[in-house]
Amino acid sequence: MQGGLGYPTPDPSAYLYPVNATHAAPGSQASLREANRLRVLEALREQGAMTQVEIAGSTGLSPATVSNVVRDLDSAGAVELAPSIRNGRRAVLVSLATGNTLLAGIAFGDRDVRVAIATGPRDIVGRQRMPLPANHNADEGIERATRLVYDLVEKSGKTMPDVKAVGVGVPAPVDSVTGQVGSESILPGWRGVDVAQEIRGHLGAPVSVDNTANLGALGELRCGALQGVQDGAYIKLSYGVGAGLVLGGEVFRGSAGTAGEIGHLTIDEHGPVCRCGNRGCLETFIGAHALSEALAGSHGRLTLRDIIGKAIEGDPGCRRVLHDAGRHLGVALAGLVNLLNPEVVVLGGQLSLVGDVITVPMRHALERSAIPSATASLVVRASELHTDADVVGAIVAAEAVHAAAEGLLVTVSSTS
Ligand SMILES: [Zn+2]
Incomplete structure (x- = not known):
């Protein structure tokens, strides 16, 4: 990951990245063991409880390796083993350890x-x-x-x-x-x-x-690209465009919960009418509908996923449309940067996976339109949680609700 306004092209297979993958030093025996452990954990996460034979079939690891990995994971408390019957024979089912919460x-x-x-x-x-x-x-x-x-x-x-x-x-x-x-x-x-x-x-x-x-901002703040950041923003580029603002190390929701609607920031007051009723919102230039409309004459009806895929493959029309989208995004981001002076802006959502096609023109527009002292210290980063940021944020929110409920129970029991 680069610093400053530099921005690497993310791997399109990022859609499939496990959320909690860790990366051991490559080449060593320890890294091989770590990779095998992750393969087994990911298989259990994707497919639920399995026998060791099934894990071997699913991961392509040898039965002996699976046996070793499961023994390690069991002693680390990462998996639970339960007796079961498979195909009429006794077997041990391996599942991810969850406790009872x-x-x-x-x-x-x-x-x-x-x-x-x-x-x-x-x-x-x-x-x-x-x-x-x-x-x-x-x-x-x-x-x-x-x-x-x-x-x-x-x-x-x-x-x-x-x-x-x-x-x-x-x-x-x-x-x-x-x-x-x-x-x-x-x-x-x-x-x-x-x-x-x-x-x-x-x-x-x-x-x-x-x-x-x-929630994307919350996910990145807790375990992604906004960790330790006091003032920042998470920009979700998907069918629509939204921002999660982080101020003073916390997600800022505004007085009624609607802060961060960057997709409905006016870019051109004579522009097309937006679904929100306003004219010329950012979303009317870079939302999925706008991108698909811009390509309808030349490419027929494309979904957002098609446009992203074709742009990555090098289709000139799709790249041109995303290049223009990046420029508009930069203009809107300049407004946000001038208002909030964030340390870090994180780009997430499906559209961010096209990388440079969007981020290079975005950077030029941002540098042209924002106050130089605000961009001098600004870091623009790719999301670390990729398209899972909002789901991870939802888990963070659930954890807070659960903690509050537990706190309430403690209070009730201590006063009774
Ligand atoms: Zn709008």
Whole structure:
């Protein structure tokens, strides 16, 4: 990772990176053992409890290696072993150790929902993603998300009462007073829904709801590219564009929870009408809809994922459109940098995976438009949690809700 405004091109396979991977010194025996351990842990995380034979089949490691790795992980308390019957024969099922406290994180996108269960922000036990139809309504999204939580809990060998708290992100401003989606136009099918109450009704655990950009900032702050940062921002570049602001080492939500709506910052007051009702918002230039419209004549209908893939492969039209998007992003970022003077800006979300195609023009526009003394000390970094930042942030939020609930119980018991 480079410092200053330099910005490396991230690996497109970053979509698949494990959240809590660690990197041992390459080449050594220890690093091989570490790599094998991670392979086994990742297989258990993705596929749930398995026998050692199944782990060997799934990871491609030899049965002897799997046996050694499982013994190490068991003595470190990282896995749990339970007797079971497989194909009529006695077998030992290996699963990730969770104790009896699970946290769930749910991140809704405009077109998908991603769910994880974990014992902590760095310890994801299982995760899954499911596409959602465009303009789905809240009931449909919540129904699918909660079904994924049930599936993951079952796969981990736990039961629903083990889920102690849930963090939920939605890609729209959330009113911190009412807990409802705070814009009728940004996420229409979710208007007036009390998301926390609905999900609590399905899962039976306390729920915290926030905007996904704020959760991305929270995830990066706790275990990613914003660790130790006092004043910074996480920019989520996806179907829409949002920012999670960090001030004084904490996520700043504003007086009613809608701070950081950088996607609806006016770039051109005579520009196209935005879904929020305003004209010329940043999102009307760099949101998925705008990118796809710009390419419709030459490329037909492309999804955001298509555009990113083709740009990485070198398609000139897609690269040109993303280059222009980077320039507009730089202008908006200059406004943010002039207002907040952050130490670090982290770029996350799917679109950030194209790297230089966006970040080089972004940097030029930023340097041209922002106050030089504000950019002199500014570091722009790629997200470390990639597209998982919001899910990890949702787990952090769930952990806080759980801690608060535990604190309450302690208080009640100490006064009784
Ligand atoms: Zn707008």
